[in-house]
Amino acid sequence: MRYYSKKGPIITIITWSLLMGLFGTIVILLMNGIDNSDSLFGLIIVSISLVFVIWLWINTYYEINNGDLKIIAGPFKYALISINEIKAIESTKNIITSPALSMDRIEIHYNKWHTIIISPKNQIKFINELQKINPKIVDKTYNKNSINKSVM
Template structure:
């Protein structure tokens, strides 16, 4: 059986655009001051950190019963959908692989959880419940 994943992109809230606005302000300051090398260095460093997170944050449900949470270049975790106990809406601002404050927290195993922000929460949870109908959604 081929492994097929259905990807759900992360919702992008206003919070994720704040670093872009700060970058534009800093860049304008460097350029106005004639510090072009500094402007290029700041742009390269911030882009290397920010762009992979902005364009590579998604959640994938596999037909093998696995949920993959991907955020940028370094956060890539998989968890069995059968171990998910419940899903709750949350607005926590704690660090998470989520680009919006409109989030859900997925509780799995006995004490583990992950906070994510799929663009279409209802459809995402419905897909999880197709694989594990025991998932409670609150």
């Protein structure tokens, strides 16, 4: 089952500002003309950056399949985690770079010391799906509708 990343207002504003800036740069470069290799190189780099940001925005998701959690961010296969290795899930507002398009995030603790931060649109359904596969996952999130409840 595939869960797309929630898109929060802060990251939406940042992303769309970046997209408008990149698009505006392309327009300016084209209006001034491609008269040398530097202009062409700049146009190529800015165009690739624009496509990359759009790809990240459209194609960031988390997939539960065959006992694994696959995390995809644009063109990158970010992580493949065995759901049976997940120990706990907790709410976080950590701003660290992660495959999450919202500040409404959850941090997944797996293996012995590994963590990853993601932001599925429907966190309750996502956590419940993980807990169906691994009922030992401790839910430390703020939601009250998931299967396992723990004291915060």
